[in-house]
Amino acid sequence: xxxxxxxxxxxxxxxxxxxxxxxxxxxxxxxxxxxxxxxxxxxxxxxxxxxxxxxxxxxxxxxxxxxxxxxxxxxxxxxxxxxxxxxxxxxxxxxxxxxxxxxxxxxxxxxxxxxxxxxxxxxxxxxxxxxxxxxxxxxxxxxxxxxxxxxxxxxxxxxxxxxxxxxxxxxxxxxxxxxxxxxxxxxxxxxxxxxxxxxxxxxxxxxxxxxxxxxxxxxxxxxxxxxxxxxxxxxxxxxxxxxxxxxxxxxxxxxxxxxxxxxxxxxxxxxxxxxxxxxxxxxxxxxxxxxxxxxxxxxxxxxxxxxxxxxxxxxxxxxxxxxxxxx
Ligand SMILES: [Zn+2]
Numbered sequence: 001x002x003x004x005x006x007x008x009x010x011x012x013x014x015x016x017x018x019x020x021x022x023x024x025x026x027x028x029x030x031x032x033x034x035x036x037x038x039x040x041x042x043x044x045x046x047x048x049x050x051x052x053x054x055x056x057x058x059x060x061x062x063x064x065x066x067x068x069x070x071x072x073x074x075x076x077x078x079x080x081x082x083x084x085x086x087x088x089x090x091x092x093x094x095x096x097x098x099x100x101x102x103x104x105x106x107x108x109x110x111x112x113x114x115x116x117x118x119x120x121x122x123x124x125x126x127x128x129x130x131x132x133x134x135x136x137x138x139x140x141x142x143x144x145x146x147x148x149x150x151x152x153x154x155x156x157x158x159x160x161x162x163x164x165x166x167x168x169x170x171x172x173x174x175x176x177x178x179x180x181x182x183x184x185x186x187x188x189x190x191x192x193x194x195x196x197x198x199x200x201x202x203x204x205x206x207x208x209x210x211x212x213x214x215x216x217x218x219x220x221x222x223x224x225x226x227x228x229x230x231x232x233x234x235x236x237x238x239x240x241x242x243x244x245x246x247x248x249x250x251x252x253x254x255x256x257x258x259x260x261x262x263x264x265x266x267x268x269x270x271x272x273x274x275x276x277x278x279x280x281x282x283x284x285x286x287x288x289x290x291x292x293x294x295x296x297x298x299x300x301x302x303x304x305x306x307x308x309x310x311x312x313x314x315x316x317x318x319x320x321x322x323x324x325x326x327x
Pocket of ligand 1: 052058
């Protein structure tokens with residue numbers, strides 16, 4: 001079996017070479033949208049497989065592979081952000097991996113394994129562990145039980161507790177070379193690979209998501225609002241945009257501000273080339289200090305993306321601040 005994505009071949013081979021004695025605590029770090037999660041999952045299957053291929057990759061046919069592929073392998077646990085149901089029945093994603101999830105994983109690794117092989121706990125995104133959860137995990141990371149492997153996946157490894165980071169062997173995954181990413185996207189049937197890669201800051205999986213359509217329409221809707229400054233009505237736009245997923249909205253607005261800064265500082269547009277004209281005009285009009293302040297707020301907010309109680313009101317406040325940039 002080859003790597004989940006062609007640009008991951010080197011780290012994949014590096015992992016397979018350790019299959020007989022895998023690192024018991026491993027950190028896969030790198031920017032979002034490069035396939036770290038897919039790599040971690042392929043590695044989990046390779047470790048759990050009971051009839052691995054000569055290179056160490058999973059066979060895809062044994063009972064263990066079958067269980068893994070149907071999310072029922074008894075020696076595998078995934079620690080991730082869970083959906084929560086609020087008072088009014090609305091669902092939202094939790095903003096942190098909670099301590100009870102970590103404790104459940106700690107209990108899990110104290111039991112004997114169901115099968116004779118390895119057991120794995122995958123933590124993705126590991127930077128979402130809250131402090132209590134991280135501390136609970138730390139104890140077992142320091143002395144992992146026999147045949148137990150922890151894999152932590154993170155876009156922001158600096159946000160992990162230093163004591164956790166120092167326990168892990170680390171593999172850094174970088175952005176793939178642009179031509180390799182473009183070639184892969186073309187192979188997936190994406191027409192506009194170069195433009196979409198620019199839009200996604202070079203991350204092929206984000207570019208693919210853009211190409212899938214719905215988000216691209218949402219993006220256009222948001223950008224058209226941001227571009228028409230003299231008709232920008234924060235209340236109307238806040239109401240309209242509250243349906244856009246916070247992640248998509250954040251990415252779109254963040255790159256828009258990045259482009260305004262790029263126009264201001266370098267005279268060119270980096271991400272949204274299809275809006276170059278509007279960006280050039282607005283960028284020249286913007287107050288640099290106010291723009292920097294807004295971009296900084298935006299960068300910080302990206303770390304805690306969740307549906308707040310009143311999304312429309314939050315967007316409205318943002319838009320008022322945005323309008324002030326051009327006063
Ligand atoms: Zn197998």
